[in-house]
Amino acid sequence: MTQSIVVQVGQCGNQVGCRFWDLALREHAHVNKKGIYDEALSSFFRNVDTRRNDGEGSDIAGGKIRCLKARAVLIDMEEGVVNEILQGPLRDVFDSTQLITDVSGSGNNWAVGHKMYGSAYREQIVERLRKAAEHCDCLQCFFLIHSMGGGTGSGLGSCVLNLLEEEFPDVCRFVTAVYPSAEDDVITSPYNSVLAMQELTEHADCVLPVENQSLVDIVNKIKHMAHTGKPGSVIKKDSTVISGQGGVSKSEKPFDAMNNIVANLLLNLTSSARFEGSLNMDLNEITMNLVPFPRLHYLVSSLTPLYTLADVSIPTRRLDQMFTDAFSKDHQLIRADPKNSLYLACALMVRGNVQVSDLRRNIERLKPSLPFISWNQEGWKTGLCSVPPVGHSHSLLALANNTCVKPTFIDLKDRFMRLYKKKAHLHHYLHVEGMEQGCFTEALSSLSSLIEEYSQLDATKNLLVPDAPRMNIAT
Amino acid sequence: MSIVTVQLGQCGNQVGQELFDVISNDTHDAQRYKPSALGKAYHVCSQERFLHESITGELSARAVLIDMEPKVITQTMATAAKSGRWKYGDQSFFCQKQGSGNNWANGFCVHGPRHEEAVGELVRREVERCDRLAGILTLMSVAGGTGSGVGTYITQCLRDAYPHSFLLNQLTWPYGTGEVIVQNYNSVLTLSHLYQCSDAILVHENDTVHRICAQLMNIKHISFSDVNKVIAHQLGSVLQPAHTAHTHSQYSRNPMGELMAGLVCHPEYRLLSVCSVPQMPSSSLAYSTFTWPGLLKPLRQMLITSTKMEEGIDWQVRAPPVGQGAAQKLSGFNTSLANLLILRGKDVSSANACGFLDPALYCPWLPAGGAFSTWRSQLPFNRYEKSATLVSNSQSLLRPLDHMVGKAWNMFASRAYVHQYTKFGITEEDFLDSFTCLEQVISSYKHL
């Protein structure tokens, strides 16, 4: 089996990452009752003999679980979040050799993160990445987690992305990027996001954008359901996508509910690579199936069900509801409406007690209401993993390469322009060594052309595109 | 005579496991057959064909398991061992850590060449264990990356290593409504390459088999295991021992050779489809009785209407009067090049297969008489008192093939996903060559 390394950068990246590790441990403990270090665990964790104290311990191939260490590199340019992790219940999962911190932060300034810290920490970051990679016998993927709005995650995070491409050109790069909501408290977030977008467009294999506003909406929806639960529709508390119940962290911090959603996204995305199933979907199949053109690699995700009702019987109708919900606006992790935009491709990653007939039935049922691009009318990728998430009997992660990401990008561009026209805060950026006005114009034109590429595809939506005339064969 | 099976990728391995399960159960049941001499002969012949006995008396499949990821092989071997009847050889598998990612080019250009030697060695060991080799059966899907890409590459290698052996490729075609987005590209690349090196290509369409599970087997929640059981039943009924025209009282010693000789008489036509009657839930079997005419009449109509399942048959379609040109043929009529009918069960000698001899069913330019053959066995197969399986080289795969090529061509016109293939060394010209090859095949079958 293959291994993956998580690189979490900045406050958001580290907070989300932390939730991921907690829920990943919970999931494996749930499946792996015997406490044996198995292949599934090895994808994200090392099993380490800590008695051999040469700094980071030595790997143990199989047998009993001794001490699990996350395959992770934690980077932040302030200490707060990482220190909290090191004092919290997850402290044993990380080693000091996996961390890089500084004290002063990036001041929500992409240039400080990308240019200043990027060059100051370059060697150290590469060294940590190489070390993590050495512990893997078949490294398949890097999962980079950071926000787009701040300075460290967006600036230094996108710098790490470039380093990964230079150092490990053959290892797949997934980025989970948290996009700021319109009322974000970081004033310069539009600058930071647009500057980071250019890097993501050019250097990532796949980006999973997540919008904070959508996370908030989902959290509120679940909390509302939990409070107004009518008899017969009582939510199983530990089953919601926002719950951390059963994990090692006992206290709940402000962003935790939101971040648990993102953690679940990553768990479901990687489940078929970790556990067995009758139709496996490995990580390298995601880009192969969902990225028809290299730059158009932004995938809109939705998770269903958001919760399971305490009532144990699962009639077929409820299973079908799970598929229906995956295409509705209020289950998407960015604010977007895939049904009223154009699909380039769509993956359904199913977990648990679901068979191929359930998949086929639902694809046939939903297909007529979903517009697909002319050359990919049957653009479905399916996976069946037999191990369901904790607290559920089944679940679905839908990944869509869909032109519905465009409004989010246009919105971001508008907010950028509002600042940029007034040259607001620009001097904070141009102070930083290596940062020039050209960086802004380049990033802006990169974003504009990305939007244009989606528009051109969108324009074919209601056209009747005839089949390409077939080759002529001399008979 | 023995057959060595090579199972590739998730699909190939999962199908293979069900195939050996059907065969080992059927072979086991044969021991209880009366008169026991017949049962014993069947048992011995089948076992020699598919299994070998270790010194400890355990039965192992004459099979090699290949995948680029470990999970499926681990599970397949464990499931087989759990049967208690048979297992896979402990050393008969080859796997790597990371799959081919649904990328034919990755399988064909990277994994295939890299592991050619190790895989070749495993196959050679299995071949050497056979007193005589009847041929090599390869099981794989066309939609993924390992079965299709590595499978194609390995078939080429086997052709070179065993130039005089028969190579039969069993292919699982994907659901038409989509399950791997690049499935049509992978299929086109696989089929066009296999057409140059395989002796015959036996196709199962997931859509068809799925419908059999739903409508004939009455399964509500259909799993891949259910689908694979149907494929295994059809394959098993073709490959288990039978008397052929050449072997009267003995079981055929050259099943693969006779299959090819009967069905693939022209290199331009190598696509075989298969259908069986009856197919029903095992719980209903005990309450059903069949007559040979009652089985063969619908089977013949299924053939001429290209219906792969005993339901929704169009009884209006009739064979045209002999001597009419292709242009006058009724639409909906499926012209055959060759057919092989395999009959198994009670009173098999009384079964009258004349209906399949009608020259009107066949394309006019082939010599009469050579186009149809029958194999028979008195033993019930897989617990069906009577059963009939038809392997057909006809126009019946034309429609799904044309659909597949058309979809791939549309996608290729926009060059979508092509960069994923060129990355591993497949050029746009390679695509074009594959399209040309298959358009030729389509045209040939169209003009039968």
Ligand SMILES: Nc1nc2c(ncn2[C@@H]2O[C@H](COP(=O)(O)OP(=O)(O)OP(=O)(O)O)[C@@H](O)[C@H]2O)c(=O)[nH]1
């Ligand atoms: N009938 C049947 N089809 C299957 C089964 N497993 C997979 N498939 C089909 O096979 C195709 C996918 O190919 P796989 O066999 O999973 O791929 P692979 O050969 O392992 O190649 P990679 O995973 O891409 O390296 C799809 O069309 C699936 O429907 C199975 O057990 N039975």
Ligand SMILES: Nc1nc2c(ncn2[C@@H]2O[C@H](COP(=O)(O)OP(=O)(O)O)[C@@H](O)[C@H]2O)c(=O)[nH]1
């Ligand atoms: N979903 C989520 N968003 C966060 C979290 N922490 C910060 N953010 C968002 O991230 C952006 C600020 O970036 P931050 O990560 O704090 O800056 P950095 O530490 O410099 O990378 C804002 O859009 C915040 O709303 C978190 O834990 N979860």
Ligand SMILES: [Mg+2]
């Ligand atoms: Mg901050």
Ligand SMILES: [Mg+2]
């Ligand atoms: Mg596979």
